[in-house]
Amino acid sequence: MGYAIAAYFVTAAALVAYGAALARENARHRSTVVQKAHRSSNTG
Amino acid sequence: MNIALAILWKDLVTEWRARERVIAMLLFSILTAVIFYFALPDQRPETLRTLTPGLLWTAYLFAAILGLNRSFALELENEALSGLALAPGGRGWIFLGKAAANFILLSLVQALTALAFALFYGVDFSSSALNLAAVIMLATLGICSVGTLLAAMAVRTRLREVLLPILLLPALVPVLSGAVHGTLSVMAGEGIPFSSVQLLIVIDGIYLVISFLGFEYILDE
Amino acid sequence: MTSPLLRLKDIEKAYGPITALRNISLDLDHGETISLLGPNGAGKSTLLRIVAGLAAPTRGTLEIQGTAHDRRAIGYLGHATLLYPELTARENLIFAARLHGVPKPARRADQLLEEEDLSPVAQRRAGGFSRGMAQRLAIARARVHKPSLLLLDEPFTGLDVPAISRLSQRLIELRNAGQSWLLVTHEVERAAMLADTALIVLRGQVAERLTGGELTPQNLSEIYAKALDLQS
């Protein structure tokens, strides 16, 4: 029983963790782009 | 075509004068044969005979890696590789010249290593020497084609020679499988099995095409 | 009007985050010689490697005789000699000739050995050559296929005085014979004396251009000094 759970848990955990890490980095990139646009527009 | 012959001539003359590469490869593979002998569980003749194909090809693979690395390390001296990159015309011919030179030098080492195995392991190749040579040629063609392409890449990365085996060995699993099967049945006196020949020919064809076309892209900056 | 031998338009080169060249434009006509003067790291060598076809620009276009890049028109002499130490001088030239598809490679090799007066050492292995002799053999190798444009990247570094003057003499002879070349150097003296035009390259851009009468060692070193002060 434990093996089946382990298999599903490992798969789910790995995929979710990887997806979350990518999403976080994506958000970070998007925010820096917005910041720069903001900064250059009011100082421009 | 002239370019390929010029490069083949250059590699062989350079090797003839320095002789460092062939000697290093030969010593390495014979030494491997000796080390395998001590690594084996027991020294009974039939154990040696059944394991010989696998051990022989393992020694060949690592000698090939040594030779392929050396073949392009030489080109890095005085940045001669950029000299090749500057040559006009298709770079596939440059690949053919280098691969042919590697093939000839490796075959020489393989023949002598086979003698060493025959001597140390009491295996008699003579009855089927011709068939064995055919199998070795077929497999070595695959090793030298993809090996030359990958060596030209690996030697220009920061990992230099270390990267070649990591790139090359996964690509040689099918070649090794075909070669060992062929050698096994040749040594058993049954001649070369069609399945091995077919597999090796297919792989050689694929790797030759990929390397000939791919070489165009790897000499650039 | 016939297209120039070499035309560079807005050449840019970035290695990942580092920008080596910023929009460099340059025309060089047949028979014209240009020297690129600048401190180390100004991007001169990078520009030469791009013209040689050894590196691709990130942006911008490069034309040789009006068409896209053609390696047959280019002879390249970099820091390294591109020679094989085990081969003799003559064999190196024969190999280079065959590599470039030059007809009768042996005859061409002998002719080049004559021109660079290396005939006495023709049978000696290139590995045993002094820096000066290796440089002469490397020039012969770069000229093996009679390129219309010869590229020279810091050819004077590491040479002793007699070798420098011999090489300078050689470049002037080639220029008078109509061979156009592009010389990269950080020595003001060479840049002014040898070429028709001198370009000062700073931080990946052409800062100054001197040609004809204004191109004298005195004048060039003043402008160069001023440009360097501005930069730092």
Add this chain to the structure above:
Amino acid sequence: MTPMTKPFSQTKDDSAHTTNGGLSPLEQQATRWRQPFGWLLVVITLVYAWAVFQAPLDHTQGVIQKILYVHPPLAYGAYLGFVITAIGGLLYLWRGREDCDRLAISGAEVGVLFCTLMLVTGPIWARGTWGRWWSWDPRLTVTLLLWFVYLAYLLLRSFSGPGPRTARFAAIYGVIGLVLIPLNYYVIEIFDNRSMHPDNLERGSLGDGMGWPFLLGNLCLGFAFIYLVLLRWEVEARRVFQQRQEALEEPDT
């Protein structure tokens, strides 16, 4: 021999001039298309989870047999990953499209993740069934070989130095990796008839009521793979864009 060699004009693709945030037109389209796809994935995952729970127990293997619904479906990601990498690489070589090179990176990275998960769930299944972690099960062996090719590809990429050379080297090795999938499969399945693989993880055919969960497993993990590749693709585009921005801003000394 062709006198004229490949022209050296700059990378002529429009993918290099990127607009918002460094995404090429193709990448923007992929990103727009990914959002709804994500919601579809969530729905399928829920249905898949429910299906696995209620799937009938296999009378011989018991509950461990349910790994059948996760281990084999991972194969799509493992093999598809390298197909995407090879195609992306070829498009980069042929068209000079940097965005396709970025797709190749994404395919490889997500592909190696799925490959690794196969090499984790497979042994778990073998351990539960035969009491030992590694069995030379044909599919597992092909996956293992592909795993080494992936790692070699990623290693080659990280050590190839600056500039377009990395993308070119990776593209060439990507083609070799792609060719190796059928070759290794042929060698292990048909050619290597030595008594190499006594036990086969998926030998049993699907019992009644097991077809649905298996199909849903394939759909769910297949969609998850595609979603992650698209996400990784956008991230790669933004990373490269930010790198270039930083280079332009601070004056290089």
